[in-house]
Amino acid sequence: MTRIDKVLSDLGIASRKEIRQIIRSGRVSVDGIPVTAPESRIDPEIARLTLDGKPLEYRKFRYFAMDKPEGVITSSEDGKQKTVMDLLPAELKKLDLFPVGRLDKDTSGLLLLTNDGEFAHRVISPKQHVTKEYYAETDGDTDAHDAEAFARGITLKDGLVCLPAELIPQGRSCTVIVQEGKYHQVKRMLAAVGKPVTVLRRLAIGALRIENLRFENGICELSPPQISQIFIK
Ligand code: URA
Numbered sequence: 298m299t300r301i302d303k304v305l306s307d308l309g310i311a312s313r314k315e316i317r318q319i320i321r322s323g324r325v326s327v328d329g330i331p332v333t334a335p336e337s338r339i340d341p342e343i344a345r346l347t348l349d350g351k352p353l354e355y356r357k358f359r360y361f362a363m364d365k366p367e368g369v370i371t372s373s374e375d376g377k378q379k380t381v382m383d384l385l386p387a388e389l390k391k392l393d394l395f396p397v398g399r400l401d402k403d404t405s406g407l408l409l410l411t412n413d414g415e416f417a418h419r420v421i422s423p424k425q426h427v428t429k430e431y432y433a434e435t436d437g438d439t440d441a442h443d444a445e446a447f448a449r450g451i452t453l454k455d456g457l458v459c460l461p462a463e464l465i466p467q468g469r470s471c472t473v474i475v476q477e478g479k480y481h482q483v484k485r486m487l488a489a490v491g492k493p494v495t496v497l498r499r500l501a502i503g504a505l506r507i508e509n510l511r512f513e514n515g516i517c518e519l520s521p522p523q524i525s526q527i528f529i530k
Contacts, residue, residue, distance in 0.1 A: 406499030
């Protein structure tokens with residue numbers, strides 16, 4: 298059971314203080330009965346909540362995409378450096394979101410944030426083969442030999458063998474599609490073929506492409522069809 302003001306606050310409709318006033322004024326009903334005490338406890342998964350007679354949809358799990366800029370770290374907290382969590386608007390900071398996997402500080406692009414641990418595991422686990430597509434610029438041109446090496450499975454300098462990946466060479470830039478997310482994976486794969494990365498941007502996770510998302514202040518809540526796209530092969 299959860300306090301009703303917390304449930305409404307998690308929906309992001311107003312600040313906690315405003316919500317308490319809204320509740321006290323009798324505008325919120327639970328199963329058709331007005332509730333005026335902000336400290337009342339409800340089960341948000343079964344209670345039918347309305348505000349001014351209009352239904353409020355409670356979602357336990359929330360899914361967001363961010364167009365991560367360069368220069369911020371993908372971590373939930375850091376004393377000194379700016380993190381992706383610092384970029385969230387105040388109402389989303391309350392949702393216990395965490396980043397799904399990591400992008401390096403100097404990598405930009407598509408980053409998912411959620412409060413659903415099982416979903417995050419499905420996206421990250423190499424067993425699920427959720428593809429991640431990157432645009433890379435390299436010091437030196439990539440070519441068909443590099444593409445073949447990626448398709449066979451690159452052995453990194455420390456001996457770690459990567460799953461087969463796709464590399465589409467376009468001179469100084471290339472597209473790389475991987476199915477796993479080892480530490481500095483794309484940079485290390487390209488370094489292993491002698492083409493150090495100078496720019497890296499994630500363009501897609503599964504079939505969810507960054508160019509199809511409408512970001513507002515760099516963040517976008519994903520709809521159920523958009524979430525499904527992540528798992529489309
Ligand atoms: N691979 C990398 O090397 N860096 C990233 O940020 C993501 C994938």
